[in-house]
Amino acid sequence: MLRLLTVHEWRLWKASPIVRLAIASFAIALLAASGLGATRAQRERATVAKFEQRAGSRSVSVPHVQPATGVIGNGASLPVRADVAANERGYLALLPPAPLSALAIGQGDVYPNYIKVTARSLDAVVSGDQIEHPLAVASGQFDAAFVVLFLYPLLIFAISFDLTATERDQGTLRMVLAQPVTIGQVVAGKMIVRVLKLLLPILLITIATAALLSPTDGSFWPRAMLWAATIIVYGAIWHGIALLVNARGLSAPANALILAGIWLLFAVVGPSCVNLLIAVRYPMPSRVEAAVQARAATQDATVQGSRQLGQFLQDHPTSGNVGRDGMRQFALLQAQRDQRVADRLQAVEATFDAQLEKQRQLASWLSLLSPTMIAQGLLLDIAGTSSVRFDRFRAEASSFQRQWRSYFEPRVLDAATLTPEEYAAAPSFAYVDEPFSVTLRRVRAPMIVMALAGGALIFAGFRGYRGYAL
Amino acid sequence: MSVQRRIQGAALAIAVKDATEIWRDGRFRFAAGLLFILLIAAIAGGVHNQSEIARQHADAQRAERDVWLDKGDMNPHAAAHYGAFVFKPVQPLSAIDPGLDPFVGVFVFLEAHKQQLARHRPIEDATPTRRLGQLTPASAALVLLPLLVVALTFSSFAGERDQGTLRPLLAMGISRRSLLAGKAIGAMLPLAAVIVPAAIIGAAILFWNAPADPGAPIGARAAGLGLVYLVHTLIWIGLGLAISARSRTPGAALVVLLAIWFANAFIMPSLAMAAAKSIDPSPSAIEFAASIQDEKDSWPTWDDRVDRVMQRFLDGEFESTMAPSNVEVVALLESEADETALYDRRFAELFERYRRQSESFERAGVVAPTLAARSLSMALAGTDEAHDREFAAAAGRYRAAMLTTLNGELASSGRFNTFDYTRGRDLWEKVPPFDYDVPSARWALSQTMWSVGALAAWLAAVAIAAAWSVSAMRLE
Numbered sequence: 040m041l042r043l044l045t046v047h048e049w050r051l052w053k054a055s056p057i058v059r060l061a062i063a064s065f066a067i068a069l070l071a072a073s074g075l076g077a078t079r080a081q082r083e084r085a086t087v088a089k090f091e092q093r094a095g096s097r098s099v100s101v102p103h104v105q106p107a108t109g110v111i112g113n114g115a116s117l118p119v120r121a122d123v124a125a126n127e128r129g130y131l132a133l134l135p136p137a138p139l140s141a142l143a144i145g146q147g148d149v150y151p152n153y154i155k156v157t158a159r160s161l162d163a164v165v166s167g168d169q170i171e172h173p174l175a176v177a178s179g180q181f182d183a184a185f186v187v188l189f190l191y192p193l194l195i196f197a198i199s200f201d202l203t204a205t206e207r208d209q210g211t212l213r214m215v216l217a218q219p220v221t222i223g224q225v226v227a228g229k230m231i232v233r234v235l236k237l238l239l240p241i242l243l244i245t246i247a248t249a250a251l252l253s254p255t256d257g258s259f260w261p262r263a264m265l266w267a268a269t270i271i272v273y274g275a276i277w278h279g280i281a282l283l284v285n286a287r288g289l290s291a292p293a294n295a296l297i298l299a300g301i302w303l304l305f306a307v308v309g310p311s312c313v314n315l316l317i318a319v320r321y322p323m324p325s326r327v328e329a330a331v332q333a334r335a336a337t338q339d340a341t342v343q344g345s346r347q348l349g350q351f352l353q354d355h356p357t358s359g360n361v362g363r364d365g366m367r368q369f370a371l372l373q374a375q376r377d378q379r380v381a382d383r384l385q386a387v388e389a390t391f392d393a394q395l396e397k398q399r400q401l402a403s404w405l406s407l408l409s410p411t412m413i414a415q416g417l418l419l420d421i422a423g424t425s426s427v428r429f430d431r432f433r434a435e436a437s438s439f440q441r442q443w444r445s446y447f448e449p450r451v452l453d454a455a456t457l458t459p460e461e462y463a464a465a466p467s468f469a470y471v472d473e474p475f476s477v478t479l480r481r482v483r484a485p486m487i488v489m490a491l492a493g494g495a496l497i498f499a500g501f502r503g504y505r506g507y508a509l
Numbered sequence: 510m511s512v513q514r515r516i517q518g519a520a521l522a523i524a525v526k527d528a529t530e531i532w533r534d535g536r537f538r539f540a541a542g543l544l545f546i547l548l549i550a551a552i553a554g555g556v557h558n559q560s561e562i563a564r565q566h567a568d569a570q571r572a573e574r575d576v577w578l579d580k581g582d583m584n585p586h587a588a589a590h591y592g593a594f595v596f597k598p599v600q601p602l603s604a605i606d607p608g609l610d611p612f613v614g615v616f617v618f619l620e621a622h623k624q625q626l627a628r629h630r631p632i633e634d635a636t637p638t639r640r641l642g643q644l645t646p647a648s649a650a651l652v653l654l655p656l657l658v659v660a661l662t663f664s665s666f667a668g669e670r671d672q673g674t675l676r677p678l679l680a681m682g683i684s685r686r687s688l689l690a691g692k693a694i695g696a697m698l699p700l701a702a703v704i705v706p707a708a709i710i711g712a713a714i715l716f717w718n719a720p721a722d723p724g725a726p727i728g729a730r731a732a733g734l735g736l737v738y739l740v741h742t743l744i745w746i747g748l749g750l751a752i753s754a755r756s757r758t759p760g761a762a763l764v765v766l767l768a769i770w771f772a773n774a775f776i777m778p779s780l781a782m783a784a785a786k787s788i789d790p791s792p793s794a795i796e797f798a799a800s801i802q803d804e805k806d807s808w809p810t811w812d813d814r815v816d817r818v819m820q821r822f823l824d825g826e827f828e829s830t831m832a833p834s835n836v837e838v839v840a841l842l843e844s845e846a847d848e849t850a851l852y853d854r855r856f857a858e859l860f861e862r863y864r865r866q867s868e869s870f871e872r873a874g875v876v877a878p879t880l881a882a883r884s885l886s887m888a889l890a891g892t893d894e895a896h897d898r899e900f901a902a903a904a905g906r907y908r909a910a911m912l913t914t915l916n917g918e919l920a921s922s923g924r925f926n927t928f929d930y931t932r933g934r935d936l937w938e939k940v941p942p943f944d945y946d947v948p949s950a951r952w953a954l955s956q957t958m959w960s961v962g963a964l965a966a967w968l969a970a971v972a973i974a975a976a977w978s979v980s981a982m983r984l985e
Contacts, residue, residue: 068776075783083793086793086795086796090795090799093799131795133795145637146637146640149630149632149633150633151794151795152793152794152795153794153795153798155798168614168626168628168629168630168633168794169793169794170626170791170792170793170794170797170859171791171793172782172785172786172791172863172866172867172894173609173612173613173630173894173897174609174612174782174866174867174870174893174894175782175783175786175866176612176630176632177608177609177611177612178778178779178781178782179640179642179778179779180779180783181776181779181780181783185779188641189775190771190775193771197764292759292760295760295763296536299767300540303656307642307652308547308644308653310638310641310642311641311642311643311644311648312547312550312644313638314638314639314641314642314643314644315550315551315554315643315644315645317635317636317639318554318558318643319554319557319558322558322561323631323634323635324634325562325565326615326616326629326631326634327565327566327569327596327615327616327629328565328568328569330569330594330616330629331568331569331572331573331576331594334572334573334576334594335572335576338576338580341591342580342581342583342591395634399636402636403636406636406638411641412638412641415637415638415640415641416637416638419637425637426637
């Protein structure tokens with residue numbers, strides 16, 4: 040009987056031009072968003088590939104050759120000064136695009152996908168900011184995650200505000216219920232059609248676009264499954280809310296108004312109020328104050344070190360004017376100065392990071408107030424464009440920096456010149472994504488919370504329908 | 510009684526009747542009360558955050574100046590390496606519209622040889638949910654207020670027609686024009702009951718929390734902001750009335766208006782920016798850094814540079830009073846000049862891209878009035894991309910002046926041999942403190958003429974559309 044009701048509803052829907060229009064515009068928005076995201080991801084992949092290739096051919100271009108060797112030209116086999124190779128050129132650690140970056144740009148427009156590693160203890164991992172027009176970051180990106188978070192719930196409400204109200208008012212519901220069916224079965228049939236009508240395009244379009252336009256290696260498919268699961272449980276919450284409101288037995292316009300208000304509250308006003316609350320109640324520690332503190336903490340060490348280094352020489356030593364012994368002494372002084380500055384800087388930075396982490400923790404529980412905020416965190420984490428992956432990249436680059444430093448430091452202190460072979464033998468970096476099981480463990484709890492909430496809402500909705508007045 | 514007065518009387522009667530009906534509606538009182546609370550919370554929160562950030566930046570700038578002056582004796586070029594921080598001054602009206610402030614760097618480090626973009630955008634430290642937007646007075650006025658307008662206007666004509674009262678109303682001799690005027694005023698009165706008190710309280714909060722720079726002339730900018738929000742609200746009232754008159758049922762009017770609202774508030778900003786970026790792509794951080802590094806790599810090495818200047822010295826290119834040890838100073842000044850030129854060029858290219866992207870974004874205001882209002886709001890609050898660009902340019906000029914003072918001292922010291930040449934506080938004082946004056950409101954508007962035009966055109970267009978829709982309105 041349920042099947043019959045579902046098929047009947049499906050046929051009714053196929054005939055409705057308004058529904059067709061809504062589904063078509065939803066599909067177009069999804070296609071546009073996924074297409075834009077995939078184009079961006081492709082460009083990012085091409086850039087990373089280009090720079091990986093450059094890093095691979097590190098001995099070919101020789102801009103910093105000692106004049107003493109006297110050979111200029113195609114210097115594929117020319118030696119390089121150790122400090123130039125280790126610090127000035129350094130190493131470009133690259134973060135490849137995330138597995139599902141085509142679906143959610145996430146924090147990719149805020150954090151950079153490269154870090155310059157040097158062998159100096161000061162500025163060991165120099166990461167600038169990602170360059171992006173600030174308006175683009177402020178406006179958000181039109182990607183699949185955006186469509187899922189905002190448009191999907193709105194459309195769920197748009198097609199569900201009149202589950203039974205008009206049929207009841209016109210008296211046709213009473214006739215349907217004269218057949219051997221329960222109101223629960225009628226509503227279930229309607230729900231199944233509504234769930235499928237939106238879920239099919241959203242899952243097919245987002246996952247197919249990502250699979251077609253980006254490599255599906257590594258953890259792509261397991262992550263795609265998680266992506267789908269998140270959309271299903273997120274949708275369940277909104278379908279559940281719609282069902283619960285419908286079960287109250289109000290008129291269709293009243294339902295529409297209430298549901299629009301709920302969408303506004305959970306998806307727009309709620310998150311923006313929570314963010315205002317965080318800004319006022321749990322403000323992040325000030326980078327400006329930290330910069331001043333760092334300056335004060337390192338001033339003595341910097342000034343003292345600079346004097347020892349012989350002021351001008353500090354930054355412009357030429358092998359010609361000090362000789363190799365002088366260069367050795369210079370390297371040692373510089374390393375000592377760097378270490379002193381770095382030690383003091385570390386204390387300031389550690390305090391700042393601890394404060395930042397604490398504030399983030401305090402602020403994060405507030406995100407439980409809105410399903411949109413929970414789902415945003417999940418979608419970005421699963422796509423691999425949340426801050427988790429960028430933090431991991433920084434940590435991996437830091438541990439690589441220790442290898443880089445241990446390889447180069449003795450040579451720099453010796454004012455050595457590297458043969459092309461020695462340079463080529465220097466350590467190299469390849470980012471390794473966290474195992475999928477770690478991601479799964481992290482997203483499991485919020486996913487279960489959302490699933491339980493969705494299930495409870497749908498259950499309460501069906502229970503509410505038991506007392507539906509015809 | 511003259512015809513004119515009769516029209517006025519009828520319009521007023523309709524307005525009072527509509528306003529009373531709306532005011533009696535519990536749902537309106539609930540929504541309006543909520544909006545009122547949100548507006549006040551947004552203003553209070555905005556003022557709190559703004560004054561906190563302004564204080565931090567002002568304190569930091571003072572502390573930085575002390576550090577600069579008290580750093581002791583050192584070589585002038587070492588002082589250039591020691592560098593200086595400049596902190597972005599916080600605009601008083603950023604309490605109303607923080608605009609792009611959370612998305613641009615808060616300070617620039619100025620040093621020898623390297624020029625940097627402003628660092629540490631607050632968004633990097635924020636929780637990820639911050640990307641979903643924050644409640645500000647501007648977002649309340651430009652996103653939430655139109656929604657209330659939609660709720661007030663969608664059934665203005667469609668509702669009367671639905672209930673069959675439209676024909677009897679016109680049969681009473683009321684002209685369609687006075688009906689439109691009455692409906693418009695009828696929607697404005699309840700809105701004013703929310704907005705006027707909120708604006709007064711907001712202005713008082715803003716006034717009592719005097720900003721860090723009380724002398725800053727904000728009168729014209731504040732008046733401009735008020736006007737932008739007013740015009741934007743009027744556009745939405747016109748839009749609501751026009752669509753209500755054209756729609757078959759109130760439900761259809763509501764759906765169309767909500768779709769327009771959703772497109773304006775949610776889809777258009779990101780879509781317009783995506784289009785702007787595909788028209789004028791800007792480099793990613795890694796590409797930008799590489800383009801600078803590649804060019805630097807093509808230059809002679811430091812050792813080479815010194816050798817070449819030495820050769821020129823031996824060829825007698827310089828004055829005979831110059832000592833051989835000064836060759837390195839000449840090389841230094843020359844390399845510094847090359848570097849400054851390179852960075853200036855690359856930064857100018859990047860900011861030109863940004864400017865063109867902003868321009869494309871503004872042009873999208875022609876199809877979405879909320880975009881135009883948003884651009885203008887940020888411009889008048891001093892928190893848009895043009896103002897950020899202006900600050901970056903001022904920081905660049907300050908850096909150039911600082912280096913000229915310090916390096917010039919090396920060149921003109923007479924002794925010219927630099928290794929044991931140190932200077933102290935008297936020279937550091939010659940570098941003036943960083944003082945940045947925000948451009949005038951007129952300048953801000955001149956940067957956003959497209960938005961001014963778009964908003965004016967929209968106002969005219971919806972007025973005409975509403976008048977036409979009502980005159981061509983079907984009664985059944």
